[in-house]
Amino acid sequence: MSETYxxxxxxxxxxxxxxxxxxxxxxxxxNKFKQDSNHTIGVEFxxxxxxxxxxxxxxxxxxxxxxxxxxxxxxxxxxxxxGALLVYDITSRETYNALTNWLTDxxxxxxxxxxxxxxxxKKDLDADREVTFLEASRFAQENELMxxxxxxxxxxxxxxxxxxxxxxxxxxxxxxxxxPERMGSGIQYGDASLRQLxxxxxxxxxxxxxxxx
Amino acid sequence: xxxLTLPIVxxxxxxxxxxxxxxxxxxxxxxxxxxxxxVTEKEGExxxxxxxxxxxxxxSNILCAGKDSSSVVEWTQCPKERMQKNVENxxxxxxxxxxxxxxxxxxxxxxxxxxxxxHVHERNKWAFFFNVGDLxxxxxxxxxxxxxxxxxxxxxxxxxxxxxxxxxxxxLDCLKKHVLLDESPFDQTVLIVNNHSKALSQSFENLFDDTxxxxxxxxxKDPYTTTLGGFSKVTNYLxxxxxxxxxxxxxxPASEVxxxxxxxxxxxxxxxxxxxxxxxxxxxxxxxxxxxxxREPVSIEEWTGKVDSEGRIQNVLHLKLxxxxxxxxxxxxxxxxxxxxxxxxxxxxRDERKNLQKRKTQNSFSVLLQRISxxxxxxxGNHSKHCSLLFLEKDVNRTDRTNTFYEGPDNPGLILLHDIxxxxxxxxxxxxxxxxxxxxxxxxxxxxxxxxxxxxxxVSFMEQMHQNFEEQMQGMKxxxxxxxxxxxxxxxxxxxxxESQDSGYLYFCFRWLLICFKREFSxxxxxxxxxxxxxxLPCQNFHLLxxxxxxxxxxQKIMDEHYGFNEILxxxxxxxxxxxxxxxxxxxxAICLQIKNCKDLPxxxxxILGVKSEALNPAAESxxxxxxxxxxxSKMMHAVEPNQSSVPLDRxxxxxxxxxxxxxxxxx
Numbered sequence: 001m002s003e004t005y006x007x008x009x010x011x012x013x014x015x016x017x018x019x020x021x022x023x024x025x026x027x028x029x030x031n032k033f034k035q036d037s038n039h040t041i042g043v044e045f046x047x048x049x050x051x052x053x054x055x056x057x058x059x060x061x062x063x064x065x066x067x068x069x070x071x072x073x074x075x076x077x078x079x080x081x082x083g084a085l086l087v088y089d090i091t092s093r094e095t096y097n098a099l100t101n102w103l104t105d106x107x108x109x110x111x112x113x114x115x116x117x118x119x120x121x122k123k124d125l126d127a128d129r130e131v132t133f134l135e136a137s138r139f140a141q142e143n144e145l146m147x148x149x150x151x152x153x154x155x156x157x158x159x160x161x162x163x164x165x166x167x168x169x170x171x172x173x174x175x176x177x178x179x180p181e182r183m184g185s186g187i188q189y190g191d192a193s194l195r196q197l198x199x200x201x202x203x204x205x206x207x208x209x210x211x212x213x
Numbered sequence: 214x215x216x217l218t219l220p221i222v223x224x225x226x227x228x229x230x231x232x233x234x235x236x237x238x239x240x241x242x243x244x245x246x247x248x249x250x251x252v253t254e255k256e257g258e259x260x261x262x263x264x265x266x267x268x269x270x271x272x273s274n275i276l277c278a279g280k281d282s283s284s285v286v287e288w289t290q291c292p293k294e295r296m297q298k299n300v301e302n303x304x305x306x307x308x309x310x311x312x313x314x315x316x317x318x319x320x321x322x323x324x325x326x327x328x329x330x331x332h333v334h335e336r337n338k339w340a341f342f343f344n345v346g347d348l349x350x351x352x353x354x355x356x357x358x359x360x361x362x363x364x365x366x367x368x369x370x371x372x373x374x375x376x377x378x379x380x381x382x383x384x385l386d387c388l389k390k391h392v393l394l395d396e397s398p399f400d401q402t403v404l405i406v407n408n409h410s411k412a413l414s415q416s417f418e419n420l421f422d423d424t425x426x427x428x429x430x431x432x433x434k435d436p437y438t439t440t441l442g443g444f445s446k447v448t449n450y451l452x453x454x455x456x457x458x459x460x461x462x463x464x465x466p467a468s469e470v471x472x473x474x475x476x477x478x479x480x481x482x483x484x485x486x487x488x489x490x491x492x493x494x495x496x497x498x499x500x501x502x503x504x505x506x507x508r509e510p511v512s513i514e515e516w517t518g519k520v521d522s523e524g525r526i527q528n529v530l531h532l533k534l535x536x537x538x539x540x541x542x543x544x545x546x547x548x549x550x551x552x553x554x555x556x557x558x559x560x561x562x563r564d565e566r567k568n569l570q571k572r573k574t575q576n577s578f579s580v581l582l583q584r585i586s587x588x589x590x591x592x593x594g595n596h597s598k599h600c601s602l603l604f605l606e607k608d609v610n611r612t613d614r615t616n617t618f619y620e621g622p623d624n625p626g627l628i629l630l631h632d633i634x635x636x637x638x639x640x641x642x643x644x645x646x647x648x649x650x651x652x653x654x655x656x657x658x659x660x661x662x663x664x665x666x667x668x669x670x671x672v673s674f675m676e677q678m679h680q681n682f683e684e685q686m687q688g689m690k691x692x693x694x695x696x697x698x699x700x701x702x703x704x705x706x707x708x709x710x711x712e713s714q715d716s717g718y719l720y721f722c723f724r725w726l727l728i729c730f731k732r733e734f735s736x737x738x739x740x741x742x743x744x745x746x747x748x749x750l751p752c753q754n755f756h757l758l759x760x761x762x763x764x765x766x767x768x769q770k771i772m773d774e775h776y777g778f779n780e781i782l783x784x785x786x787x788x789x790x791x792x793x794x795x796x797x798x799x800x801x802x803a804i805c806l807q808i809k810n811c812k813d814l815p816x817x818x819x820x821i822l823g824v825k826s827e828a829l830n831p832a833a834e835s836x837x838x839x840x841x842x843x844x845x846x847s848k849m850m851h852a853v854e855p856n857q858s859s860v861p862l863d864r865x866x867x868x869x870x871x872x873x874x875x876x877x878x879x880x881x
Contacts, residue, residue, distance in 0.1 A: 010779070017648065018607035036614035039607070041649055041732060042724040045783045060779065067604055067648045069684065076720055077782070094600070104222060104254075108391075112257025 005049050005058040005190035007180070009169055010080055011162070012110065014102050015087035016095040017066030020121040023152035024087065025063045028162050033153050040065045043077045052166045058190065059162060071105070078109035082178075082186030083116070083165040088136075090120045090149065091128040096136065103143060111184055115172070116145050117165045123151040225252035225387040229378030230263065231358075232339055246339045250374060252387050259391050261363070262342035263374060341371055345392055351404045353381070361385075497702060497814070502807045507799055508539035510741075516545045524563025526552065537750040540741040546660045553747040554657075554673040556666070574665045601645035605634050612651040616736055618659045630658055633668045640672065647682040650675070652731040656739055681727050692726050693719050695821045696757050702818050703761055703804065707768040715778045721785040722760055729756065733763075738794035745798055751805050753823030758808075762800035763792060 013021040022044060026034040029046045044063040049056055062081070064074040084106050088095040099118070106114055118140045120131065133149060140147035146164055150157040172178035173187065180187035232246040248265035343365055352362040359381040363371045376384075385404075388394060393407035515535065519527050526532060541549050551557040556573075557566050609631040613619045618626045633654060638646050654671050661667035680688025696719055701708045711717050724732055729746070731739055746756055767788070771781055808814065809824050819825060 017604050036620070037611055038613070038732070039611050039648055039651075041652070041728055042720075043782065043786070045786050065648060068600075069647055069682070069686070072686065073689075073720065073723055076718075079778075094603070107257050108254060 005056040007055060007170070007173075007190055008058045008060060008188040009082045009166060010186040011059050011061040011165070012078060012081045012084040012106065013061060013063045013087060014074075014084055014106060015066060015119075016089075016092075016098045016102075019066065019087045019089040019092070019095050020152045021066065021085075021087050022063050024085065024119065024121060024150060024158055024161070025061055027152045027155050027158045028061075031155070033155070042070070043074060050163060050166060052163060052170055055170060056190070057166050057170065059166060061162075075105060075109050078106065080184040080186045081106070081110040081114055082169050084110065084114055085119050085161055085165065086116050086145065087119045087121050088131065089122050090131050090136075091122055091125045093130040096131045099139065103145075111186055113172075113178055114186070115165055115168045117161050118143075118145045118147045119157075119161050120147070120149040121152060123149040123156055124153045222254040223251060224254055224259075224390075225384055226250070227376070227378070227380035227384065228266070229376070230380070231375040231377050232263075232265075232372045233375060234339065234372070248339065250380075250384065252345075252384070259345035259388075260342055261345060261348070261388075262340075263371075264340045265337065339372070343371075345388065345406070348392075348406045350397070350406060351385070351388075351394065352400075353385075353402050353404065497811060499703065499807055499811050502803045503810070505799055505802045505806065506538075507795055508535065510540045510542045511535050511545060511549075512542050513544050516541075516549060524566065525561065526559045529559045533748040533750055537745055537748040541744050543740075546740065546744065547662070550657070550660055550670060550744065550747075551666065553744060554670045555676075556669045556673055570665070573669050601647070602635075602638065604648060605631070605638065605646040605651075608646075608648060608651045609634065613655045613659075613736065616655075616659070619655065626658065629664050629667070630654060633658060633664060633671060636668055637671060637675070641675070641679075644679070644682060649682065649728045652728040653678060656731070656736065656743065659736075660740065678729065689723065689726060692754075692757065693722065695754065696722060696726075696760050698815075698817050698821060699757055699761055700764065702808070702815065703765070704768065707764070707772065710768075710772050711781070714776065714781060716781050721782045722764075724786075725760055725763075726756070730759065733789050734792055734794050735790060738792075741794050742798070751802060752809070754821055755801065755805065757821065758801040758804050759797060761804055762797050763788065765800060765804070766797075 013025055015021055017039065022037050022040050023034050025044070025046045026032070026037065029048050040063055042065060045061070046063065047058060047060045049058045051057075062077050064070075064077060086099060086102055086106065088099055090096075103116070106116060118136065120133070120136050136149075137147050139145075146168065148157045148161050148164070150161055152158060169178065169187065173180055178187065179185060180189060226249060228247075228249045230248055230250045232248070234244040234246050246265050248263055251262045251264070253260050253262065343363070347365050347367070348363060349366045349368075350364045352364070354360050358375045358377050359379075360373045360375040361381055361384070362373045365371070385394065388406075394404040395407055397403035397405050511532070516532075519532050521527055536549070536553070552559055557569065561569070609627060612630060618624075619630065630651060634646060634651060637650070637654075638644075653674055654667070657670050657674060658667040661670060678688075680686075680691070682688075697708070697717065700711075700719075708717070711719070730742055734742060742759070746759075749755075752758070767784065770776075771784060774780070776784055805822070808818065808822065814824070
């Protein structure tokens with residue numbers, strides 16, 4: 001039978017071409033660096049079940065093509081994503097400069113509540129760095145993103161990026177800030193009984209609190 | 214802590230939009246409020262905002278000044294009669310909205326400083342904004358100055374906005390990107406705003422403004438008029454309605470449903486006549502699918518047997534037919550592909566081809582030389598070209614790197630791949646490099662093992678594929694629409710299923726079409742598939758039937774397992790490298806014959822496949838491959854003679870040495 005899990009989250013990996021999106025996905029799924037990875041045409045797909053805070057969560061991850069020309073196509077895959085890895089290459093300022101566009105796309109086309117983690121990939125190529133950690137973390141703060149520098153080559157922070165994103169979504173569900181039952185939330189229950197268990201808690205929605213900061 | 218907010222993105226802005234604030238007496242006395250309309254997006258919320266202009270250049274000032282100071286705007290007191298004169302179809306004016314809440318206010322004459330202030334204040338009363346999520350309908354009037362009237366979900370109607378300087382279409386287009394605007398079944402001038410989650414999936418769907426999709430949408434939006442427009446055409450929709458999404462119905466045999474249908478509507482006849490701009494979707498009995506057989510690849514003996522003493526190819530049609538039926542042995546490819554791609558004319562002699570090759574070598578060399586200077590130019594400025602070259606560099610390093618021909622660092626095959634793509638960018642400067650091109654070149658270079666031949670063969674191939682890569686991706690749109698037309702003919706049940714899963718636009722076939730199945734089959738199978746397709750047999754757009762063949766094998770699983778949008782994509786993606794090329798080709802050919810044998814083919818299908826409704830003699834359509842025009846005028850340069858590789862090839866080309874091609878500059 002099919003694998004069991006408490007939740008299913010739809011994730012996106014977005015960012016400019018050649019930033020290592022597919023390699024991050026591959027590293028996360030297969031635990032190794034994909035040496036001769038082809039550039040992505042259209043979208044590719046991967047999934048993995050992870051354990052986050054005592055819950056099993058299936059991550060369904062869509063990896064998109066990076067070239068501007070294809071954005072009208074890749075956008076159609078954005079629908080209903082709960083989380084996203086927004087990737088740039090620390091050795092390429094151009095990929096960093098493109099972040100705003102990707103961010104806008106994600107927030108407008110996926111879900112306004114999409115949880116996004118910014119990933120400065122190719123951390124291992126520190127000698128060729130063009131974007132400092134500080135600069136990117138400031139950008140992340142200004143745009144309410146989480147931020148990590150990652151290396152798909154060494155695997156550093158790759159698992160963390162996906163898990164951090166998943167954990168945040170889970171916290172938001174538990175706090176009532178995110179409603180998995182809303183259409184296009186990008187979240188599904190893995191088990192119908194869980195929904196019944198959870199429902200009383202969600203009535204104490206704390207969503208009002210977030211506006212008071 | 215300060216709130217961190219997203220920047221506001223302006224999606225639409227238009228000046229010269231007027232509110233005719235009081236038109237009770239007559240039009241001349243309209244008080245015109247000039248302002249601008251804006252659609253902005255903030256934190257995922259879409260806001261429509263109207264603001265009167267604050268500057269003095271404003272016709273309403275003049276009109277206002279000339280007006281009786283007693284002109285009172287009474288939005289809430291007796292709005293209904295008044296506004297219905299002015300704007301039809303406004304239902305009620307419950308005071309919710311800022312301006313409406315202002316019970317009544319006097320228009321003060323514009324006299325002194327104080328007047329200016331209050332004038333501004335007064336003008337601001339006309340400002341409004343609302344969240345698109347709260348929008349219920351938009352009424353449109355197009356005679357004269359177009360105007361729009363917004364009605365919100367709480368039944369508030371906002372004053373009509375008159376687009377004196379145009380821009381109403383753009384505004385609606387902008388909204389359509391985010392919400393569905395459906396024509397009201399009761400009033401053609403009213404658009405009903407549909408805010409449900411589908412809005413987010415619109416981006417790719419916007420690619421399709423073709424009428425092929427129009428009918429389906431039209432029928433959903435407006436069954437009344439569509440039905441009246443051609444009742445007979447509704448048959449299939451009724452069929453679908455009967456079928457529903459019920460699994461039970463899915464299994465009901467088509468014939469049974471058809472019987473049900475004709476019982477339900479006696480005397481119903483399906484009208485096959487098509488009207489312009491109106492796609493007829495009729496259920497056609499395609500008949501059974503014939504058995505077809507494939508044959509052995511064309512051997513070197515068979516190939517040389519077709520070549521006369523001067524090197525001309527004899528009996529081209531038969532040759533194409535056997536290539537279509539079985540492909541080519543690898544040893545023949547290097548020669549045969551040049552003909553198939555149109556680089557060599559079929560009727561050319563050996564000597565003519567030698568000269569041609571010489572000319573082409575010079576041409577591409579001149580292109581190569583130009584490349585250097587253009588490269589410098591690019592580095593100086595043009596940003597998008599610069600980006601496209603960056604992609605090129607990146608992608609070359611990740612194209613077929615597991616193939617021995619391209620593997621390892623500093624592989625000469627890789628360098629050639631890079632140089633040819635570079636040359637192509639200069640050759641087709643407007644297009645530049647687009648991701649996917651390296652996939653199309655890689656097999657050609659692998660077979661040609663020569664920069665010049667590979668370049669010109671690639672040029673020919675790109676002539677066919679060009680549209681896929683253009684900025685607006687027109688080629689992709691067209692093909693997806695055509696594929697959809699074919700799928701509906703072959704299996705409307707499956708197509709309806711896809712539609713019900715928001716997959717009717719067939720995005721999951723995107724990669725197939727963009728790079729001609731390059732990533733779907735193993736490298737060797739791609740060579741086979743391409744040479745078969747390049748014969749131009751047995752019909753036009755055979756590659757679409759290849760898509761149909763693959764989907765035909767998967768449709769049962771997709772429907773049985775009740776795959777949704779994500780699962781369909783995932784399933785199709787994961788077919789990659791698992792498909793059997795011979796099986797797929799066999800089925801595609803069988804489908805082609807099945808369609809050709811059908812009597813009453815819709816003309817759209819005939820057009821796509823280039824067939825007539827009756828079975829067609831394949832000989833009639835295998836038109837001669839055209840030779841390609843050379844886009845770049847040649848500057849005579851020193852010729853570069855490639856040292857043609859003489860490395861023996863084994864049958865499947867697996868264990869060859871990587872690129873044996875060496876270029877040397879001849880002595881001047």
